[in-house]
Amino acid sequence: MSAHSQHAFSEKVALITDGANPIGKAVALQLALYGAFVITGYDPSANAESAALGELMSLGTLASTVEADISGPEGVEKLISTVKDQFGRLDLLINCQDFRPDSAFSKTxxxxxxxxxxxxxxxxxxxTQHALQLMEDRPxxxxxxIVSDCNSEKLKADLGYLSANAAIIAFTxxxxxxxxxxxxANVVKVREGGKAVSKFDIPDDELFRKPSGVDADDVxxxxxxxxxxxxAGINGQVFMVE
Incomplete structure (x- = not known):
């Protein structure tokens, strides 16, 4: 993968569903660096003054943030309406929301x-369904x-979370x-072990081991x-980052 030119994404409109997620934040910052207009969502449970969201807000006109619980229809409508009202179009969609309950299969x-x-x-x-309405006229x-590889023992035991990730891959x-x-449309699957983790992560011993070398910027x-x-020739594929 070659380095992108300074204006590689100039004038492109990008929607990132979770800017408080380390990966979402890294994608947003890199897209803005290359000239894209970036809109990032974040869940109401996230701290709006967090370092991640604060850094995105500091980009000024290149980035904006939207508080929206997209697990329900009102949040989805709010997020997509913001993109429509600000730009009337959408070129790039990055879905990176990541919620993990703290319960084993037998107790879920x-x-x-x-x-x-x-x-x-x-x-x-x-x-995605609503975003496509803003993408249909784009060239x-x-x-x-973005999904998790679910390779840790804790994630392997969380069959609800594993099923959701598998559904995302099949859907894509x-x-x-x-x-x-x-x-x-493609998938990036992240094998965790370092900084590429979600704000919703449940701490366990594996997260405190030596990082594997993958961080949010790598993803x-x-x-x-x-x-x-x-x-341009890649479609319907799954890319592993480890």
Missing amino acids: TEKEFDETIARNFRSLFFV KPKIVN KGLAASLPANYR ARVVLFLLSGEA
Whole structure:
């Protein structure tokens, strides 16, 4: 993957569903650096004054943030309406929301399962559905969905979370096959062990081991490659970052 030119994403409008997520923040900052207009969502449970959101807000006209709980229809509508009102179009969609309950399969309640699916898969499904209305007139719209590899023992035991990630991959492959030929939709799967973790992570011993070398910026560079013209021939694929 070659370095992008300073204006590689100039005038492109990008929506990132979770700017408080370390990966979402890294993608937003890199896209803004290359000239994109960036809108990032964040969940109401996130601290609006957090370092991540504060850094995005400091970009001024290049970036804006939207508080929206996209696990429900009102939040999805708010997020997409903000993009429509500000720009009337959308070129790039990055779905990176990541919610993980602290419960093993044998103890998962229906409420916990429903919340896991709603926050991880349902939100992505309907954000994408609504976002496509703003992408249909764009020449080369691109979608990147970010999931976890679920390789740690704790995540392997969380079958609700694992199922949501598997659903996202299947959804992306189906989306890539069904959209018009000018669209591209791909998945970036993150094998964790370092800084590329979500604000919703439940601490466990594995997270305090020596980092594997993958951090949020590494993941963001792969995402930007898939959003760039260099990835024009790539569609419906899963890229592992480890």
